[in-house]
Amino acid sequence: MAINMDETDEDLVIKIQQGDSESFGVLVERYEVKLKRYAKKFLFDDEDVEDLVQIVFLKAYSNIQSFNVKMKFSPWIYRIAHNEFINKLKKRNSESLYFFDMDTIFPSLSFSETEKDEIDEVELKKNIEQWLDKLDAKYREPIVLYFFEELSYKDISEILKIPISTVGVRINRGKQIIRKFYEDSNLNK
């Protein structure tokens, strides 16, 4: 089957579901760099990244018939990656995976996606990377997905299976923590 590079991810999935496994190669090309970056920034693990991302693609292929082509493909494959990476963190057992917080229970009335704090976003983005390892996984993951994978709050909500308001709260809290590290490091200079 011929592959047109302008085809959407969802068009390719339809072909794969009909038996065209070559089209899966195009999806792998499109997502390989993204998922590797996500893994590196979330797990801080360069050694196993290749294997982990390969497993993500194999699981995606195996379960491709469960994908609803009326939905977006990217949150679906990021969700598989999220599950794989969380399992890796659990095995590593080196950091807290306590993902429970009050914002998952009660709605955050004050939150809106357009909300910005006083931090200069561009300046912050430049510095985020150096402080990522200081963040808890529950703040680090939405920060990585938002700033580096440039996904929307809605997509992140679908990937992490948490309310959109909780995504916003976690990103804002993560930014506040990073700002504190940033300010403390400037004071110490």
Add this chain to the structure above:
Amino acid sequence: MEKYKSIKDAVLKKISANKIEMKPKWVFVLKSIMGIVLVLILALVFLFISSFTLFVFNQNGISSTPSFGFLGLAVLLKTLPWLLLLLVIIFLVSLEALVKRYSFGYRNPLVYSVGLIVLLAVLGSVLISGFEFHERLFERARNSRLPLVGYWYREYGTPSLEHTQVGIIKDINDSELVLTSLNGEDITIKISEETNFPKGRNLRSGDRIMVIGENEDGVVEAQGLLIMGPGKMRGLSASSSQRLK
């Protein structure tokens, strides 16, 4: 894992060598159906237990005990059907965990989905109560015509609060009244100046009441009296109290 030039190369080679297989669509359809069936079964069991708990509260007059003040509150805490309440919580948590797998569950804060489940359970329980569903099953259980859950109905459905008596007034005068309990026993209730009476209207024969006070050989010094809702104790009314004897 074997080393390849690229991830794409490795994945496609595994696919072509049939080392990884695409699961057929029916597997996921079946999983979805099973998931929905599980949610429905759990929801029905949860509704049954919730409405049964409401029935037990009404039948035993548990929810009325706080009207008797601190003593009533102590009685309430001591006699709450903790096992039933624990079951309600376990089923609520299980149902919530299942609902969270679906988009309408995880897209909203927990308080919304739990609130909706509780609201549906309360509405369902009230509806079931209106049809006297549990009262009918209780009647069958008392006549030993209810297998499996009959014991539960007999155990929880019979008023057995400590320091409280529930029944129908058979006879009444200024200083005492005779109460017929669900098991047909006549209890003499002594009324004194210290007895707290219900506000609103006088007691009369046929009223279903709760009395707080220690039962000593069929005589109770009443500390408080409370009129309970009519018709809750199926099979126990003024006219049927003789039959129960």
